[in-house]
Amino acid sequence: MRSVVVSATTEVPVVGPREPCPCGSGKRYKVCHGKRAREAERQYVARPFAGLPGECDWVAMREIVSSATAPLRLTGDAAHRSAVVCTLLPGALPALVRDNGEILLALQTISSTGDPAADLGHTLAQALEAEPGNTVNPGPRPADAPRLHDLIDSDAEFSVTVHEGFDYWLDPESDTGSEARAALEEANSAIVPAARLSSVSAAYWCSLGDRDQVRWVLPHEEEPLLDGLARLHAAGTDTLGDGTRLLGTFRASGLLVPVWDLVDGTTADEVEKPAATFAERLDDAVADTSPLDHDQRRARAGLANRQVTIR
Structure with missing residues (x-):
């Protein structure tokens, strides 16, 4: 017997899609319990880990x-x-x-x-x-x-x-x-060396061989976060210190992940204080609900155009 699919009332073995469904319905598996399994797999949840600690x-x-x-x-x-x-x-x-x-x-x-x-x-x-x-x-x-x-x-x-x-x-x-x-x-x-920053939540220093980065999963809703990052970029304060650069963001499991290039050789310890300072600036920028000015709108468009969605 192969893997088992559990329905609300019984356990139904997985069989070939054209075989009779083992539940006894008289239908082929693909249009009976097989269809239910496929429907479950197709369900998409934008933020699957929302509500979990961390x-x-x-x-x-x-x-x-x-x-x-x-x-x-x-x-x-x-x-x-x-x-x-x-x-x-x-x-x-x-x-x-x-x-x-x-x-x-x-x-x-x-x-x-x-x-x-x-x-x-x-x-x-x-x-x-x-x-x-x-x-x-x-x-x-x-x-x-x-x-x-x-x-x-x-x-x-x-x-x-x-x-x-x-x-x-x-x-x-x-x-x-x-x-x-x-x-x-x-x-x-094959491991990419990494360290979790202790001064902020869910920010990770990563060493990619030819460059060092910080990748930071942020909990904010996407629109206010993009506005906040745009405000900081227009003001020249979206960095994690001299020589660092915000490359852009990618989307993963419904959250935005900004990525910064660091100065070569920067260690995780060296980015702790700049990250904590940036977190304070970002919170203030995200809380600002005033309309974006021309430079901020331009910065926001640039950020939006550099997004990659990961599912």
Whole structure:
């Protein structure tokens, strides 16, 4: 039997699209329970992580950072279980359950739908049912699958740790073979060095080899944020210090992410104070509701034209 799709009333095995639906309706699977699964996958949620603690860091871990983890506090009957969300697992697996029952839930996977929080909720629910020592491939997400919000404590702090490598892949309580260690070394060689700034929320210093950057996931609504950035740009105060430059923004999971080029060799520690000062300027600029002047409108148009949407 292949992966299972859970409907509101029963569990229905996944079969070929032209085969009879196992639910007994007499219809082909593709127009019965298969159709429901496809409809669930097509649903698009503009801000899938809104309402979760650390929304901006969820986005950063999914889109910006190579290697990071954060513990999760589960609710209900699963409150006693240990769970960790991470950026990536070997082979881009959705999740795995360690021998001791701890769950590792990955944000960067091969496939996803229009609602990543629902995908993660479905994966986490399947991981809670899996036996220790197994990987988790949840299969198509049913329409009534829980979202991530339904399974984790919304009042718990979301504390991100950025790692230099993927050593968290290794289970300290299990032997690791040479093949797994070789895969780990290969993955570590491709990591983009990063650090989470401590002076502000959800800003990450990244070293791309030939240049250093700050990528900052901001929680503001898009229109006021663009206005605020435009005001600062027109005033020449949209930088993070001498020699830095705001390249533009990209959109990820419904939030804007401004990106700054830094002076070569700038460390994460060196950008902490400029970032904190900029955050104060930005808050004031976003709160300003007066009409934009000519130079500010021109700056805003430039920012809008340099956007890239990531889904």
